[in-house]
Amino acid sequence: MSEVCKEVPQLAKAMILLINVFDKYAKKDGDADSLSKGEFSDLVKAELILRASDKAKVDEFFNQLDADKNRTISFPEFMVFTAAITAAMKKMI
Numbered sequence: 797m798s799e800v801c802k803e804v805p806q807l808a809k810a811m812i813l814l815i816n817v818f819d820k821y822a823k824k825d826g827d828a829d830s831l832s833k834g835e836f837s838d839l840v841k842a843e844l845i846l847r848a849s850d851k852a853k854v855d856e857f858f859n860q861l862d863a864d865k866n867r868t869i870s871f872p873e874f875m876v877f878t879a880a881i882t883a884a885m886k887k888m889i
């Protein structure tokens with residue numbers, strides 16, 4: 797393998813990480829395509845610097861993200877969340 801092939805660009809790595817984190821939590825209930833409220837709560841508590849341990853806050857996030865109101869968070873809905881959180885983090889660092 798050449799040096800070029802071994803080097804995965806940083807942004808691509810970040811994207812793969814996002815997919816891996818989503819999959820890790822989404823598959824817990826057997827439906828790997830979406831996050832239930834419990835899965836979303838576990839993900840937020842374990843994987844974010846910002847501790848959203850407050851149940852009301854998790855519920856608020858969940859309801860805002862669930863754009864199609866089917867009571868689960870799909871990967872595109874999750875990406876809206878990560879984009880918003882990343883933009884908020886940028887203001888803090």
Ligand SMILES: [Ca+2]
Nearest residue numbers: 822827830832
């Ligand atoms: Ca699931």
Ligand SMILES: [Ca+2]
Nearest residue numbers: 862864866868
């Ligand atoms: Ca949804």
